[in-house]
Amino acid sequence: MDVILFNPLSRNGKGQKSVEKLSKQLLKQKREFRLVNILEITNIHDFIEENQVVDRFIIIGGDGTLNKLINEVKGKEIIPDICLYRSGTGNDFARSIKHKKGIVSIKEYLRVLPTVSFDDQEKYFLNGVGLGLDGLTVSKVNNSRFRKNKLNYFRHALEAFREHKPGKITVDTENQNIIVDKAWLVVVMNDKYLGGGMKIAPKANRNNEMLNVVIVKDAPRYLVPFLMPTIYLGIHTMFKKYVKVIETKEVTITSLDSTFMQMDGEDYENINKIVVKKDNN
DSSP, X not given: OEEEEEOTTHHHHTHHHHHHHXXXXXXXXXXXXXXXXXXXXXXXXXXXXXXXXXXXXXXXXXHHHHHHHHHHSTTOOOOSEEEEEEOSSOOHHHHHTTOOSSEEEOGGGGSSOOEEEETTEEEEOSSEEEEEHHHHHHHXXXXXSSOOSHXXXXXXXXXXXXXXXXXXXXXXXXXXXXXXXXXXXXEEESSSEEXXXXXXXXXXXXXXXXXXXXXXXXXXXXXXXXXXXXXXXXXXXXXXXXXXXXXXXXXXXXEEEEEEEEETTEEEEEEEEEEEEOOOO
């Protein structure tokens, strides 16, 4: 027996097509399954306990759906396999594990996840956490009347760029302290991609013990719109005057002014400080 967990809001509300496609596939394979709307689960811990004897949980949704689930079940032992059926709009997690279509087991990737602490909260994340221009862009995307896709992410990134004022940040790792007076954005990545395919941390890999901190800094305003497209190809890191990359297991980032934060495509406001850790023990 499989339990299909779907988010009806994924893919701009068109996730039902993925549900129908997967259902047909499982029927053809003569597998028993049950459909469950994630948004209708009132107590995720009780739900998992009641379904520990099923074969697989198959999740239909994007990065936001996965992030919501991993934070609701943290600390809970899950016996069935956990699988992903690619859907949603971001899919940076699926992209990073080189998964294009169909069902893939993701349980091994969820065993050790980095955490971000802010405002007396601690949350797990899959892909990355960002402050500054990145956070403002995601806020605009999430509140947009346009569909979530690469084109409109770029559209809102330009809009956010016009509004954003680069500010002073401090980045503290185990062995260095960096002060940046004019930071456009700083992201802490567990893998390469954010924003639906922007290769912002080309050397990051969720299978190793290090996080990649990427800082875009000191660039004059006129140059930033030309720098942004290079992120999609991952070639922005060659502009070392404006882009700094740090490998670390733990980092504390403090912003002089309150700013926006994004975590796996979910946005938060009025953030001044975050502590990010990757504990592989």
